[in-house]
Amino acid sequence: MSDRLSGNEAVAYALKQINPDVMGAFPITPSTEIPEYFAQYVADGEVNTEYVTVESEHSSMSVCIAAQAAGARAVCATSSAGLALMYELLYIAASCRLPVTLACVNRALSGPININNDHSDSMGARDTGWIQIYAENNQEAYDNFLMAMPIGETPSVRLPVMTCMDGFITSHAVENIELLETEVVRKFIGEYNPENxxxxxxxxxxxGPYDVSPYYMEHKVLEAEAMKAAKARILEVATEFEKISGRRYGLFEEYRMEDAELALVLIGSTAGTAKAAVDKLREDGVKAGLIKIRVFRPFPGEELARALANTKAVAVMDKSEGFSANGGPLFAETRSALYDLKERPYLIDIVYGLGGRDVKTEDIEKVFGRLANIAATGEIGPVYxxxxxxSKEENA
Amino acid sequence: MSTVYNLKREVEKPARFTGGHRLCAGCGAGIVVSGVLRALDNEDRAVVVNATSCLEVSTFMYPYTAYMDSYIHSAFENSAATCSGVEAAYHALKRRGKVEGTVKFITFGGDGGTYDIGFQSLSGAMERGHDMVYVCYDNEAYMNTGIQRSSSTPHFARTTTTPVGSVGQGKKQNKKDLTEILVAHNIPYAAQAAPIGNFKDLHTKSYKAIYTEGPCFLNVLSPCPRGWDYPTEKLAEIARLAVDTCVWPLYEVEEGVWRLTYIPKKKLPVEDFLRPQGRFRHMFEKGNEWMLEEAQAYVDQKWERLLERTGA
Structure with a gap:
């Protein structure tokens, strides 16, 4: 069925269809609407979830961890500082192998305080042991959330899943969306029946034991193996999802990459803008292409290297700084993934859109202009x- | 449950907290936990929740657990929220026919995990009204990390972060009155208890807390031989002295009604409680008499107020 929903509404609607056992609820802009919409479903008797209105995000994640350990399916939503407050607990959820599901509505981290979109919140949580799946638009936010539980709850995986969408750009903008029937959703999600x-x-x-050196490392390796196993499961679930929705998902989306010489790698809503720029450049005869990373954890390194193997110059676009003094987190992963290629494309990193700074098709075209120049001259210039x-001379 | 307490019958129940754990000899925490869990009716299950603490690292070191019931430890500062989550799952799964029988939810935190870092989580859980018991085993400092002061540490006590020196005289502030703060949450049952005598006090209050619907709070004094610096065999004696000096009055507040559960026949001077403990040794040095006077005055003032509140 077709509808017009904001990204937050779409995720809240997915939650209604799932009817989870427990939800930990705490407000933070721009994810607040998710628990708000859900509260109305509770008030109207449309779900019978135990809706726990906690006093902090720290407690909402604590409630989810405990509820999931108790045998329930637990969910929550947050953004920015809320995710940062959960930091310690994100590790606990993953290491206890509890497939909690979290809707992360990406927002910049303080300071200075800023309520608009970038990816600094979830990128800061990238090494916590959570699967991370990013959406470009409302449809993907809805679809990704529906796929989260079948991925995370699989016995070979048993990891928590964070589905991310861009704050305001995706969470608040209303778009046309295709929704599945609730019966279909419930059949797809299935019952949560953990072994213990x-x-x-x-x-x-x-x-949650005190774990000593003779055991701790074995437990961490098991967790690492689970993250590796998640990749195949994500693709398996995507295949199943295509059967019920007709929509196809992979670890990343390749847009006009067949013969692309110049390519972008980025995450989230900017893909829409970038696709428009790629189309325009293609009309002008530029062999431009785009890779939109959907799954950041586990990182699809080998697959990405294959997809970029025949390009000449690639710009990674990071929507979080990272402060490594060596480029953003997506750049680090991409550059590492390309290392094993016999012939590597030139690679640059452009950090953009911090704190909600807008990015337009012209900005993307400029990036491609720079890539064309690099490909033609072999002069890469500043990498990051x-x-x-x-305040500085414009490079991008 | 029989209405008359019988220690022999209680200790003959199957143990829910087993021996073989790694708590120190002379530690109050183990006897507090077994005393509280013994109050559960045999047929009822429990989920035990634990804040990071001496208790946690000593009773659930992988792969051994000292608990016969299900148990969860998550972090230091979130045990009340963790208990909320288990309790919420219980209601959700019960509603959906996936869980049978009665399950009780009991959380243990030390004073660091309760008075300080877990305070917000505790306040939130109490306000939301989860059907749970939160037990603070109060040993008056961060013992697991090596005896650092907490807001529960009493005035003048020596800890590793309130050392005694040429200028320093131990902790500068009085102990936070957490029980009163919990009473102010208007929860159905809150009490102060101690592991004394035949454990009737702890048992009776635990039973009430476990079987009163809604959020209940027990603050149980739990002497620590390392931090308080007393010989291990003096555990029971120290707890008894805390009660008989009115340093740790035993009382309960049931639906807003305050009641003293023990009135010492002879209220002993505070010195009697302080003297056997190394953490207060400097208070007995020449020239520090004023410390003893202040400590006594503070206890007297608190005790008078409690007498007024309880109408005793």
């Missing part, structure tokens, strides 16, 4: 720059 859980009568369970800085 706190409330299981026959077999009490102890969760920021887009549209007023």
């Amino acid at each position: 859980y706190l409330l299981k009568k026959e077999n009490p369970l102890a969760v 720059t920021h887009m549209g800085q007023r």
